[in-house]
Amino acid sequence: MVAIGDKAPAFSLPAAGGQVVSSEALAGRPYLLYFYPKADTPGCTSQACDLRDHRQTLGNLGLTVIGVSPDPVEKLDRFARKYDLDFTLVSDASHELADRYDTWVEKKNYGKTYFGMERSSFLVDGDGVIRAVWRKVKPAEHVALVTDAAAQL
Template sequence: MVAIGDRAPAFSLPASNGQTVESEALGGQPYLLYFYPKADTPGCTTQACDLRDQKQTLGTLGLRVIGVSPDPVDKLDRFAKKYGLDFTLVSDAEHELADLYGTWVEKSMYGKTYFGMERSSFLVDAEGVIRAIWRKVKPADHVALVTEAASEL
Protein backbone atom coordinates (compact mmCIF):
# COMPACT_ATOMS: atom_id res chain seq x y z
CA MET A 1 0.00 0.00 0.00
CA VAL A 2 1.31 3.45 -0.89
CA ALA A 3 1.95 6.26 1.58
CA ILE A 4 2.46 10.01 1.42
CA GLY A 5 5.96 10.69 0.09
CA ASP A 6 6.07 7.51 -2.04
CA ARG A 7 6.49 7.63 -5.81
CA ALA A 8 3.21 6.98 -7.54
CA PRO A 9 3.13 3.47 -9.06
CA ALA A 10 3.55 3.21 -12.81
CA PHE A 11 0.56 2.14 -14.89
CA SER A 12 -0.90 1.94 -18.38
CA LEU A 13 -4.67 1.39 -18.61
CA PRO A 14 -7.49 1.81 -21.13
CA ALA A 15 -9.59 4.91 -20.66
CA SER A 16 -12.68 6.67 -21.89
CA ASN A 17 -12.84 8.05 -25.44
CA GLY A 18 -10.52 5.33 -26.77
CA GLN A 19 -7.53 6.65 -24.87
CA THR A 20 -4.83 4.85 -22.95
CA VAL A 21 -3.50 6.57 -19.86
CA GLU A 22 0.14 5.99 -19.03
CA SER A 23 1.71 7.30 -15.86
CA GLU A 24 4.89 8.21 -17.76
CA ALA A 25 2.91 10.73 -19.82
CA LEU A 26 1.62 12.42 -16.64
CA GLY A 27 5.03 13.71 -15.55
CA GLY A 28 5.40 17.43 -15.12
CA GLN A 29 1.77 18.01 -14.11
CA PRO A 30 0.07 17.25 -10.80
CA TYR A 31 -2.90 14.91 -10.93
CA LEU A 32 -5.67 13.52 -8.80
CA LEU A 33 -6.14 9.78 -9.08
CA TYR A 34 -9.51 8.98 -7.58
CA PHE A 35 -10.83 5.45 -7.21
CA TYR A 36 -14.60 4.89 -7.15
CA PRO A 37 -16.65 1.68 -6.92
CA LYS A 38 -19.07 1.83 -9.85
CA ALA A 39 -20.04 4.30 -12.56
CA ASP A 40 -23.54 5.75 -12.57
CA THR A 41 -24.38 4.95 -8.96
CA PRO A 42 -25.53 7.71 -6.59
CA GLY A 43 -22.30 8.31 -4.63
CA CYS A 44 -20.04 7.94 -7.64
CA THR A 45 -22.22 10.28 -9.68
CA THR A 46 -22.19 12.91 -6.92
CA GLN A 47 -18.41 12.70 -6.70
CA ALA A 48 -17.86 12.84 -10.47
CA CYS A 49 -20.28 15.72 -11.01
CA ASP A 50 -18.68 17.73 -8.19
CA LEU A 51 -15.29 17.24 -9.84
CA ARG A 52 -16.80 18.25 -13.20
CA ASP A 53 -18.34 21.36 -11.67
CA GLN A 54 -15.03 22.39 -10.09
CA LYS A 55 -12.86 21.59 -13.10
CA GLN A 56 -12.10 25.25 -13.70
CA THR A 57 -10.85 25.72 -10.14
CA LEU A 58 -8.85 22.50 -10.28
CA GLY A 59 -7.51 23.45 -13.70
CA THR A 60 -6.37 26.82 -12.36
CA LEU A 61 -4.32 24.82 -9.86
CA GLY A 62 -2.86 22.84 -12.78
CA LEU A 63 -4.49 19.62 -11.59
CA ARG A 64 -5.51 16.85 -13.99
CA VAL A 65 -8.34 14.58 -12.78
CA ILE A 66 -8.34 10.84 -13.48
CA GLY A 67 -11.12 8.59 -12.20
CA VAL A 68 -10.46 4.86 -11.81
CA SER A 69 -13.09 2.12 -11.51
CA PRO A 70 -13.37 -1.58 -12.33
CA ASP A 71 -16.02 -0.78 -14.96
CA PRO A 72 -15.37 -1.61 -18.64
CA VAL A 73 -14.52 1.28 -20.97
CA ASP A 74 -17.91 1.25 -22.72
CA LYS A 75 -19.67 1.82 -19.39
CA LEU A 76 -17.24 4.65 -18.58
CA ASP A 77 -18.00 6.26 -21.95
CA ARG A 78 -21.75 6.12 -21.25
CA PHE A 79 -21.22 7.55 -17.75
CA ALA A 80 -19.09 10.41 -19.07
CA LYS A 81 -21.55 11.24 -21.83
CA LYS A 82 -24.63 11.07 -19.56
CA TYR A 83 -23.17 13.55 -17.04
CA GLY A 84 -20.91 15.62 -19.28
CA LEU A 85 -17.75 14.48 -17.51
CA ASP A 86 -14.83 16.13 -19.25
CA PHE A 87 -12.00 14.40 -17.44
CA THR A 88 -10.43 11.00 -17.97
CA LEU A 89 -12.04 7.83 -16.65
CA VAL A 90 -9.80 4.76 -16.52
CA SER A 91 -10.89 1.12 -16.56
CA ASP A 92 -9.07 -1.03 -14.01
CA ALA A 93 -11.11 -4.18 -14.69
CA GLU A 94 -8.41 -6.50 -13.33
CA HIS A 95 -7.86 -4.12 -10.35
CA GLU A 96 -4.10 -4.02 -11.02
CA LEU A 97 -3.79 -0.33 -10.17
CA ALA A 98 -6.22 -0.66 -7.28
CA ASP A 99 -4.04 -3.42 -5.81
CA LEU A 100 -0.96 -1.17 -6.04
CA TYR A 101 -2.78 1.64 -4.23
CA GLY A 102 -4.49 -0.67 -1.73
CA THR A 103 -7.99 0.30 -2.84
CA TRP A 104 -9.20 -3.18 -3.85
CA VAL A 105 -10.45 -4.28 -0.45
CA GLU A 106 -12.76 -6.68 1.27
CA LYS A 107 -16.18 -5.17 1.88
CA SER A 108 -19.38 -6.40 3.44
CA MET A 109 -23.02 -5.69 2.77
CA TYR A 110 -26.06 -7.39 4.22
CA GLY A 111 -23.86 -9.96 5.92
CA LYS A 112 -22.00 -10.97 2.77
CA THR A 113 -18.34 -10.22 2.15
CA TYR A 114 -16.87 -9.49 -1.25
CA PHE A 115 -14.00 -7.56 -2.81
CA GLY A 116 -14.56 -4.17 -4.35
CA MET A 117 -13.15 -0.70 -4.88
CA GLU A 118 -12.68 1.54 -1.85
CA ARG A 119 -13.53 5.16 -2.56
CA SER A 120 -10.09 6.73 -2.13
CA SER A 121 -8.08 9.52 -3.73
CA PHE A 122 -4.41 10.28 -4.20
CA LEU A 123 -2.92 13.66 -5.01
CA VAL A 124 0.29 13.28 -7.00
CA ASP A 125 2.63 16.22 -7.60
CA ALA A 126 4.38 17.13 -10.87
CA GLU A 127 7.40 14.98 -9.92
CA GLY A 128 5.23 11.87 -9.42
CA VAL A 129 5.26 11.88 -5.61
CA ILE A 130 2.10 11.22 -3.61
CA ARG A 131 1.35 14.34 -1.55
CA ALA A 132 -2.09 13.56 -0.06
CA ILE A 133 -4.28 10.51 0.48
CA TRP A 134 -7.96 10.32 1.35
CA ARG A 135 -9.29 6.84 2.13
CA LYS A 136 -12.99 6.08 2.40
CA VAL A 137 -13.67 9.67 1.35
CA LYS A 138 -17.26 10.91 1.41
CA PRO A 139 -18.38 12.01 -2.08
CA ALA A 140 -19.81 15.33 -0.85
CA ASP A 141 -16.56 16.29 0.95
CA HIS A 142 -14.14 15.18 -1.74
CA VAL A 143 -13.71 18.29 -3.91
CA ALA A 144 -13.12 20.65 -0.97
CA LEU A 145 -10.40 18.39 0.43
CA VAL A 146 -8.70 18.07 -2.95
CA THR A 147 -8.87 21.80 -3.72
CA GLU A 148 -7.33 22.72 -0.37
CA ALA A 149 -4.47 20.22 -0.73
CA ALA A 150 -3.82 21.02 -4.41
CA SER A 151 -3.54 24.72 -3.65
CA GLU A 152 -0.53 23.90 -1.46
CA LEU A 153 1.41 22.11 -4.23
Template sequence: MSTDSIKVGDKAPDFTLEASRGRTVSSADLSGKPYLLYFYPKADTPGCTTQACGIQEALPALGKLDLTVIGVSPDPVAKIDKFADKYGLEFPLASDPDHRLADQYGTWVEKSMYGRTYFGMERSSFLVGADGRIKALWRKVKPAEHVALVEAAAKDLHE
Protein backbone atom coordinates in the same frame (compact mmCIF):
# COMPACT_ATOMS: atom_id res chain seq x y z
CA MET B 1 -6.14 -8.46 -1.95
CA SER B 2 -4.71 -5.16 -0.86
CA THR B 3 -3.11 -3.31 1.98
CA ASP B 4 -2.92 0.33 2.91
CA SER B 5 0.75 0.24 1.95
CA ILE B 6 0.92 3.49 -0.04
CA LYS B 7 1.51 6.62 1.99
CA VAL B 8 2.36 10.29 1.58
CA GLY B 9 5.88 10.65 0.22
CA ASP B 10 5.87 7.35 -1.68
CA LYS B 11 6.50 7.23 -5.41
CA ALA B 12 3.20 6.83 -7.25
CA PRO B 13 2.87 3.49 -9.08
CA ASP B 14 3.26 3.56 -12.86
CA PHE B 15 0.18 2.85 -14.96
CA THR B 16 -1.30 2.80 -18.43
CA LEU B 17 -5.08 2.33 -18.70
CA GLU B 18 -7.79 2.60 -21.32
CA ALA B 19 -10.10 5.49 -20.56
CA SER B 20 -13.35 7.13 -21.64
CA ARG B 21 -13.83 8.58 -25.11
CA GLY B 22 -11.10 6.47 -26.71
CA ARG B 23 -8.31 7.86 -24.56
CA THR B 24 -5.41 6.15 -22.86
CA VAL B 25 -4.05 7.57 -19.62
CA SER B 26 -0.59 6.87 -18.29
CA SER B 27 1.75 8.00 -15.57
CA ALA B 28 4.44 8.50 -18.23
CA ASP B 29 2.28 11.09 -20.02
CA LEU B 30 1.74 12.88 -16.70
CA SER B 31 5.43 12.98 -15.79
CA GLY B 32 6.36 16.40 -14.39
CA LYS B 33 2.71 17.37 -13.81
CA PRO B 34 0.52 17.05 -10.72
CA TYR B 35 -2.52 14.79 -10.99
CA LEU B 36 -5.33 13.30 -8.96
CA LEU B 37 -6.19 9.62 -9.22
CA TYR B 38 -9.53 8.92 -7.64
CA PHE B 39 -10.84 5.40 -7.32
CA TYR B 40 -14.61 4.88 -7.32
CA PRO B 41 -16.64 1.66 -7.01
CA LYS B 42 -19.12 1.74 -9.90
CA ALA B 43 -20.15 4.10 -12.69
CA ASP B 44 -23.61 5.67 -12.61
CA THR B 45 -24.42 4.88 -8.98
CA PRO B 46 -25.58 7.69 -6.67
CA GLY B 47 -22.34 8.23 -4.74
CA CYS B 48 -20.11 7.91 -7.79
CA THR B 49 -22.32 10.31 -9.74
CA THR B 50 -22.22 12.90 -6.92
CA GLN B 51 -18.43 12.61 -6.79
CA ALA B 52 -17.88 12.76 -10.57
CA CYS B 53 -20.26 15.68 -11.12
CA GLY B 54 -18.57 17.57 -8.27
CA ILE B 55 -15.22 17.10 -9.96
CA GLN B 56 -16.66 18.14 -13.33
CA GLU B 57 -17.97 21.39 -11.77
CA ALA B 58 -14.56 22.03 -10.18
CA LEU B 59 -12.54 21.35 -13.37
CA PRO B 60 -12.02 25.05 -14.19
CA ALA B 61 -10.60 25.72 -10.71
CA LEU B 62 -8.53 22.53 -10.74
CA GLY B 63 -7.28 23.40 -14.22
CA LYS B 64 -6.03 26.75 -12.94
CA LEU B 65 -3.98 24.72 -10.47
CA ASP B 66 -2.61 22.65 -13.41
CA LEU B 67 -4.18 19.54 -11.91
CA THR B 68 -5.17 16.65 -14.17
CA VAL B 69 -7.96 14.45 -12.78
CA ILE B 70 -8.43 10.77 -13.61
CA GLY B 71 -11.22 8.61 -12.20
CA VAL B 72 -10.53 4.86 -11.97
CA SER B 73 -13.06 2.05 -11.58
CA PRO B 74 -13.23 -1.66 -12.38
CA ASP B 75 -16.00 -0.98 -14.93
CA PRO B 76 -15.45 -1.82 -18.61
CA VAL B 77 -14.77 1.13 -20.93
CA ALA B 78 -18.21 0.83 -22.61
CA LYS B 79 -19.97 1.38 -19.26
CA ILE B 80 -17.60 4.23 -18.36
CA ASP B 81 -18.29 5.90 -21.73
CA LYS B 82 -22.05 5.80 -21.08
CA PHE B 83 -21.50 7.33 -17.63
CA ALA B 84 -19.23 10.07 -19.01
CA ASP B 85 -21.68 10.90 -21.83
CA LYS B 86 -24.74 10.87 -19.55
CA TYR B 87 -23.24 13.48 -17.20
CA GLY B 88 -20.95 15.37 -19.60
CA LEU B 89 -17.78 14.32 -17.77
CA GLU B 90 -14.81 15.78 -19.64
CA PHE B 91 -11.99 14.36 -17.54
CA PRO B 92 -10.82 10.79 -18.29
CA LEU B 93 -12.44 7.88 -16.52
CA ALA B 94 -10.11 4.89 -16.68
CA SER B 95 -10.97 1.20 -16.65
CA ASP B 96 -9.05 -1.08 -14.27
CA PRO B 97 -11.00 -4.33 -14.80
CA ASP B 98 -8.35 -6.62 -13.32
CA HIS B 99 -7.86 -4.08 -10.47
CA ARG B 100 -4.09 -4.17 -11.00
CA LEU B 101 -3.71 -0.43 -10.29
CA ALA B 102 -6.23 -0.57 -7.45
CA ASP B 103 -4.18 -3.34 -5.84
CA GLN B 104 -1.04 -1.18 -6.04
CA TYR B 105 -2.85 1.70 -4.34
CA GLY B 106 -4.54 -0.55 -1.78
CA THR B 107 -8.05 0.36 -2.91
CA TRP B 108 -9.23 -3.15 -3.89
CA VAL B 109 -10.47 -4.23 -0.49
CA GLU B 110 -12.69 -6.70 1.30
CA LYS B 111 -16.12 -5.22 1.91
CA SER B 112 -19.21 -6.44 3.71
CA MET B 113 -22.88 -5.84 2.97
CA TYR B 114 -25.88 -7.58 4.49
CA GLY B 115 -23.58 -10.14 6.11
CA ARG B 116 -21.91 -11.04 2.83
CA THR B 117 -18.21 -10.32 2.22
CA TYR B 118 -16.78 -9.56 -1.20
CA PHE B 119 -13.96 -7.59 -2.80
CA GLY B 120 -14.58 -4.20 -4.33
CA MET B 121 -13.21 -0.72 -4.87
CA GLU B 122 -12.75 1.54 -1.86
CA ARG B 123 -13.56 5.16 -2.67
CA SER B 124 -10.11 6.72 -2.26
CA SER B 125 -8.09 9.53 -3.84
CA PHE B 126 -4.41 10.20 -4.29
CA LEU B 127 -2.88 13.57 -5.11
CA VAL B 128 0.39 13.07 -6.96
CA GLY B 129 2.86 15.94 -7.22
CA ALA B 130 4.88 16.95 -10.28
CA ASP B 131 7.75 14.93 -8.78
CA GLY B 132 5.67 11.71 -9.06
CA ARG B 133 5.26 11.33 -5.29
CA ILE B 134 2.06 11.05 -3.27
CA LYS B 135 1.35 14.47 -1.70
CA ALA B 136 -2.02 13.71 -0.09
CA LEU B 137 -4.42 10.80 0.13
CA TRP B 138 -7.95 10.23 1.30
CA ARG B 139 -9.42 6.80 2.04
CA LYS B 140 -13.14 6.07 2.31
CA VAL B 141 -13.79 9.61 1.13
CA LYS B 142 -17.37 10.92 1.21
CA PRO B 143 -18.47 11.88 -2.33
CA ALA B 144 -19.91 15.28 -1.36
CA GLU B 145 -16.74 16.30 0.54
CA HIS B 146 -14.24 15.09 -2.05
CA VAL B 147 -13.80 18.20 -4.22
CA ALA B 148 -13.21 20.59 -1.30
CA LEU B 149 -10.48 18.31 0.08
CA VAL B 150 -8.78 18.03 -3.31
CA GLU B 151 -8.93 21.77 -4.05
CA ALA B 152 -7.37 22.67 -0.70
CA ALA B 153 -4.55 20.13 -1.10
CA ALA B 154 -3.93 21.11 -4.75
CA LYS B 155 -3.52 24.76 -3.74
CA ASP B 156 -0.87 23.65 -1.23
CA LEU B 157 1.15 22.17 -4.11
CA HIS B 158 1.78 25.71 -5.37
CA GLU B 159 2.80 27.31 -2.10
Protein backbone atom coordinates in the same frame (compact mmCIF):
# COMPACT_ATOMS: atom_id res chain seq x y z
CA MET C 1 0.21 0.54 1.55
CA VAL C 2 1.19 3.65 -0.38
CA ALA C 3 1.66 6.75 1.71
CA ILE C 4 2.43 10.44 1.45
CA GLY C 5 5.98 10.88 0.18
CA ASP C 6 6.02 7.60 -1.76
CA LYS C 7 6.63 7.49 -5.50
CA ALA C 8 3.25 6.93 -7.18
CA PRO C 9 2.90 3.48 -8.79
CA ALA C 10 3.24 3.56 -12.57
CA PHE C 11 0.24 2.72 -14.73
CA SER C 12 -1.08 2.53 -18.26
CA LEU C 13 -4.83 1.88 -18.56
CA PRO C 14 -7.56 2.06 -21.20
CA ALA C 15 -9.81 5.07 -20.86
CA ALA C 16 -13.17 6.35 -22.01
CA GLY C 17 -13.04 7.80 -25.50
CA GLY C 18 -10.66 5.14 -26.77
CA GLN C 19 -7.60 6.63 -25.08
CA VAL C 20 -4.84 5.00 -23.08
CA VAL C 21 -3.71 6.98 -20.04
CA SER C 22 -0.33 6.46 -18.43
CA SER C 23 1.61 7.90 -15.55
CA GLU C 24 4.51 8.37 -17.97
CA ALA C 25 2.42 10.74 -20.12
CA LEU C 26 1.50 12.70 -16.98
CA ALA C 27 5.13 13.28 -15.98
CA GLY C 28 5.73 16.87 -14.95
CA ARG C 29 2.05 17.57 -14.19
CA PRO C 30 0.17 17.11 -10.92
CA TYR C 31 -2.81 14.80 -11.02
CA LEU C 32 -5.60 13.46 -8.86
CA LEU C 33 -6.12 9.72 -9.08
CA TYR C 34 -9.50 8.97 -7.57
CA PHE C 35 -10.78 5.43 -7.18
CA TYR C 36 -14.53 4.86 -7.14
CA PRO C 37 -16.59 1.65 -6.93
CA LYS C 38 -19.02 1.79 -9.85
CA ALA C 39 -20.00 4.26 -12.55
CA ASP C 40 -23.55 5.63 -12.61
CA THR C 41 -24.38 4.82 -9.00
CA PRO C 42 -25.57 7.59 -6.65
CA GLY C 43 -22.35 8.22 -4.68
CA CYS C 44 -20.06 7.84 -7.67
CA THR C 45 -22.24 10.09 -9.82
CA SER C 46 -22.36 12.76 -7.11
CA GLN C 47 -18.58 12.67 -6.74
CA ALA C 48 -17.95 12.80 -10.50
CA CYS C 49 -20.42 15.64 -11.07
CA ASP C 50 -18.90 17.64 -8.22
CA LEU C 51 -15.47 17.29 -9.84
CA ARG C 52 -17.00 18.30 -13.18
CA ASP C 53 -18.66 21.34 -11.61
CA HIS C 54 -15.34 22.48 -10.12
CA ARG C 55 -13.27 21.90 -13.26
CA GLN C 56 -12.28 25.56 -13.55
CA THR C 57 -10.95 25.71 -9.99
CA LEU C 58 -9.09 22.42 -10.39
CA GLY C 59 -7.80 23.48 -13.81
CA ASN C 60 -6.55 26.79 -12.40
CA LEU C 61 -4.51 24.71 -9.95
CA GLY C 62 -3.03 22.81 -12.91
CA LEU C 63 -4.58 19.55 -11.76
CA THR C 64 -5.44 16.68 -14.12
CA VAL C 65 -8.30 14.55 -12.78
CA ILE C 66 -8.39 10.80 -13.45
CA GLY C 67 -11.18 8.57 -12.18
CA VAL C 68 -10.43 4.86 -11.78
CA SER C 69 -13.05 2.12 -11.54
CA PRO C 70 -13.29 -1.58 -12.33
CA ASP C 71 -15.97 -0.83 -14.93
CA PRO C 72 -15.37 -1.71 -18.60
CA VAL C 73 -14.51 1.15 -20.95
CA GLU C 74 -17.93 0.97 -22.64
CA LYS C 75 -19.66 1.70 -19.33
CA LEU C 76 -17.26 4.57 -18.66
CA ASP C 77 -18.05 6.03 -22.08
CA ARG C 78 -21.79 5.99 -21.30
CA PHE C 79 -21.20 7.47 -17.83
CA ALA C 80 -19.05 10.31 -19.23
CA ARG C 81 -21.60 11.13 -21.95
CA LYS C 82 -24.62 10.93 -19.64
CA TYR C 83 -23.16 13.42 -17.13
CA ASP C 84 -20.95 15.47 -19.48
CA LEU C 85 -17.81 14.49 -17.57
CA ASP C 86 -14.85 16.26 -19.10
CA PHE C 87 -12.07 14.51 -17.23
CA THR C 88 -10.50 11.12 -17.81
CA LEU C 89 -12.11 7.89 -16.63
CA VAL C 90 -9.95 4.77 -16.78
CA SER C 91 -10.87 1.12 -16.55
CA ASP C 92 -8.98 -0.99 -14.03
CA ALA C 93 -11.00 -4.15 -14.71
CA SER C 94 -8.25 -6.43 -13.43
CA HIS C 95 -7.84 -4.12 -10.39
CA GLU C 96 -4.08 -4.18 -10.92
CA LEU C 97 -3.68 -0.46 -10.17
CA ALA C 98 -6.16 -0.67 -7.30
CA ASP C 99 -4.05 -3.45 -5.79
CA ARG C 100 -0.95 -1.25 -5.98
CA TYR C 101 -2.80 1.58 -4.23
CA ASP C 102 -4.46 -0.81 -1.76
CA THR C 103 -7.94 0.26 -2.80
CA TRP C 104 -9.17 -3.21 -3.84
CA VAL C 105 -10.47 -4.27 -0.44
CA GLU C 106 -12.78 -6.69 1.28
CA LYS C 107 -16.24 -5.22 1.78
CA LYS C 108 -19.41 -6.31 3.52
CA ASN C 109 -22.94 -5.43 2.48
CA TYR C 110 -26.14 -7.01 3.77
CA GLY C 111 -24.16 -9.86 5.32
CA LYS C 112 -22.33 -10.63 2.07
CA THR C 113 -18.53 -10.39 1.92
CA TYR C 114 -16.87 -9.53 -1.39
CA PHE C 115 -13.97 -7.55 -2.84
CA GLY C 116 -14.49 -4.15 -4.40
CA MET C 117 -13.08 -0.68 -4.89
CA GLU C 118 -12.64 1.54 -1.86
CA ARG C 119 -13.47 5.18 -2.54
CA SER C 120 -10.02 6.73 -2.12
CA SER C 121 -8.02 9.52 -3.72
CA PHE C 122 -4.35 10.31 -4.20
CA LEU C 123 -2.86 13.66 -5.10
CA VAL C 124 0.36 13.22 -7.08
CA ASP C 125 2.74 16.10 -7.77
CA GLY C 126 4.59 16.80 -11.02
CA ASP C 127 7.53 14.70 -9.83
CA GLY C 128 5.30 11.65 -9.39
CA VAL C 129 5.31 11.78 -5.59
CA ILE C 130 2.13 11.23 -3.58
CA ARG C 131 1.36 14.45 -1.66
CA ALA C 132 -2.06 13.66 -0.16
CA VAL C 133 -4.11 10.53 0.52
CA TRP C 134 -7.80 10.28 1.34
CA ARG C 135 -9.17 6.85 2.22
CA LYS C 136 -12.89 6.12 2.39
CA VAL C 137 -13.52 9.70 1.26
CA LYS C 138 -17.09 10.98 1.33
CA PRO C 139 -18.26 12.26 -2.08
CA ALA C 140 -19.64 15.51 -0.61
CA GLU C 141 -16.27 16.39 1.00
CA HIS C 142 -14.00 15.29 -1.83
CA VAL C 143 -13.59 18.44 -3.93
CA ALA C 144 -12.90 20.71 -0.94
CA LEU C 145 -10.19 18.35 0.35
CA VAL C 146 -8.58 18.09 -3.08
CA THR C 147 -8.72 21.82 -3.75
CA ASP C 148 -7.11 22.69 -0.42
CA ALA C 149 -4.29 20.17 -0.89
CA ALA C 150 -3.69 21.00 -4.57
CA ALA C 151 -3.34 24.68 -3.70
CA GLN C 152 -0.32 23.71 -1.55
CA LEU C 153 1.59 22.06 -4.43
